[in-house]
Amino acid sequence: xxxxxxxxxxxxxxxxxxxxxxxxxxxxxxxxxxxxxxxxxxxxxxxxxxxxxxxxxxxxxxxxxxxxxxxxxxxxxxxxxxxxxxxxxxxxxxxxxxx
Amino acid sequence: xxxxxxxxxxxxxxxxxxxxxxxxxxxxxxxxxxxxxxxxxxxxxxxxxxxxxxxxxxxxxxxxxxxxxxxxxxxxxxxxxxxxxxxxxxxxxxxxxxxxxxxxxxxxxxxxxxxxxxxxxxxxxxxxxxxxxxxxxxxxxxxxxxxxxxxxxxxxxxxxxxxxxxxxxxxxxxxxxxxxxxxxxxxxxxxxxxxxxxxxxxxxxxxxxxxxxxxxxxxxxxxxxxxxxxxxxxxxxxxxxxxxxxxxxxxxxxxxxxxxxxxxxxxxxxxxxxxxxxxxxxxxxxxxxxxxxxxxxxxxxxxxxxxxxxxxxxxxxxxxxxxxxxxxxxxxxxxxxxxxxxxxxxxxxxxxxxxxxxxxxxxxxxxxxxxxxxxxxxxxxxxxxxxxxxxxxxx
Numbered sequence: 001x002x003x004x005x006x007x008x009x010x011x012x013x014x015x016x017x018x019x020x021x022x023x024x025x026x027x028x029x030x031x032x033x034x035x036x037x038x039x040x041x042x043x044x045x046x047x048x049x050x051x052x053x054x055x056x057x058x059x060x061x062x063x064x065x066x067x068x069x070x071x072x073x074x075x076x077x078x079x080x081x082x083x084x085x086x087x088x089x090x091x092x093x094x095x096x097x098x099x
Numbered sequence: 100x101x102x103x104x105x106x107x108x109x110x111x112x113x114x115x116x117x118x119x120x121x122x123x124x125x126x127x128x129x130x131x132x133x134x135x136x137x138x139x140x141x142x143x144x145x146x147x148x149x150x151x152x153x154x155x156x157x158x159x160x161x162x163x164x165x166x167x168x169x170x171x172x173x174x175x176x177x178x179x180x181x182x183x184x185x186x187x188x189x190x191x192x193x194x195x196x197x198x199x200x201x202x203x204x205x206x207x208x209x210x211x212x213x214x215x216x217x218x219x220x221x222x223x224x225x226x227x228x229x230x231x232x233x234x235x236x237x238x239x240x241x242x243x244x245x246x247x248x249x250x251x252x253x254x255x256x257x258x259x260x261x262x263x264x265x266x267x268x269x270x271x272x273x274x275x276x277x278x279x280x281x282x283x284x285x286x287x288x289x290x291x292x293x294x295x296x297x298x299x300x301x302x303x304x305x306x307x308x309x310x311x312x313x314x315x316x317x318x319x320x321x322x323x324x325x326x327x328x329x330x331x332x333x334x335x336x337x338x339x340x341x342x343x344x345x346x347x348x349x350x351x352x353x354x355x356x357x358x359x360x361x362x363x364x365x366x367x368x369x370x371x372x373x374x375x376x377x378x379x380x381x382x383x384x385x386x387x388x389x390x391x392x393x394x395x396x397x398x399x400x401x402x403x404x405x406x407x408x409x410x411x412x413x414x415x416x417x418x419x420x421x422x423x424x425x426x427x428x429x430x431x432x433x434x435x436x437x438x439x440x441x442x443x444x445x446x447x448x449x450x451x452x453x454x455x456x457x458x459x460x461x462x463x464x465x466x467x468x469x470x471x472x473x474x475x476x477x478x479x480x481x482x483x484x485x486x487x488x489x490x491x492x493x494x
Binding site for chain 2: 025044045047067
């Protein structure tokens with residue numbers, strides 16, 4: 001568990017996780033940014049969402065429940081979901097647990 | 100004798116299996132007809148089939164145009180487009196037409212595809228026995244189980260559709276238009292879908308009948324002499340299906356590289372311009388006689404469209420699956436779980452990963468054994484005869 005969970009740190013860690021899930025081709029289109037969208041830009045497939053969720057749990061613990069967070073979303077929220085939103089979710093929840 | 104009306108969308112994979120079932124019903128002396136989109140659905144039916152138009156020509160034109168527009172939409176955006184811009188308007192506009200078709204034809208039983216829900220609305224409204232025609236195994240399982248809010252919104256959309264067409268809200272809210280409480284014909288086997296217990300389909304009578312598609316006219320002119328006759332140089336088909344070839348630019352590049360220099364002969368179902376420089380061991384054709392080819396193949400690389408997957412498994416061949424959209428990721432998961440396929444990514448596929456997957460499909464005996472197991476359960480499922488038995492029992 002990192003000492004401080006700043007958005008910059010989370011973004012870097014998320015990039016590592018996504019490279020593991022998707023492969024290093026992820027970075028061919030440039031670095032991951034807060035504006036990168038999961039649906040349109042990354043074209044993340046459902047099994048990749050599951051794999052990412054497992055990596056988030058391993059890294060930040062069970063308070064970062066990506067699957068539970070997605071389950072609360074409407075279709076338009078999922079289409080519009082960006083890396084920045086996930087970074088915010090991770091930072092808020094990992095921090096809330098006293099990490 | 101009874102009369103059966105098939106209500107179908109204008110998509111090959113959804114019409115094909117109904118033809119096998121309908122022919123079996125006709126053989127037994129029953130009358131069959133199809134209701135659907137003029138032009139597009141008609142073109143998919145056998146010569147002489149009775150077709151009743153269920154939508155005006157302008158709706159047919161809209162559906163064709165929407166089909167072209169959705170080429171770029173994949174993932175969640177693709178799902179939204181398919182549901183809201185294609186299937187819902189189609190259902191909405193088919194209700195009156197199916198109603199009229201029913202009056203004209205006088206059906207005892209409606210057989211309603213999961214993507215032509217207008218037929219289910221009519222059946223419920225007129226209290227006629229109806230069967231669901233589940234042409235893809237993806238809608239049998241619960242693909243939106245992990246997204247309850249999305250599932251709820253989609254369900255509500257279908258409840259509203261029924262209410263707009265005169266079904267009482269409490270009736271409309273019960274059950275699921277995709278799953279008839281009388282009968283669900285599943286053109287697959289439980290070995291592929293897994294147990295349905297605990298899912299909505301577990302609540303209704305599902306009859307697993309296996310594939311029902313019949314032989315179809317296939318294009319001629321295939322260069323058969325370019326296929327390999329040498330067991331050490333297996334033939335491998337690579338197909339992204341009838342709708343997806345054009346979105347596969349990057350995929351075809353990777354596939355060319357993957358096959359270059361390998362001891363395989365590739366048959367790529369692609370337009371020439373997407374494979375500008377094919378390796379010498381690759382045949383590129385925009386259309387192929389797929390059924391005629393299957394006995395000469397050892398593996399198939401596919402987008403995991405339900406029809407191609409079923410035809411491949413019915414031939415006892417393993418697959419490499421690269422699902423693109425719609426039901427394909429779910430179908431791909433099912434075949435991988437059943438042990439008969441290797442999965443690669445479509446969007447970011449790389450030549451080395453594809454080459455390794457094809458190599459595995461050609462050499463791993465466990466994949467072939469699983470494909471042969473499913474081949475056997477397909478054969479045991481009964482096909483059109485079992486489907487016709489179940490439908491006749493409803494009449």
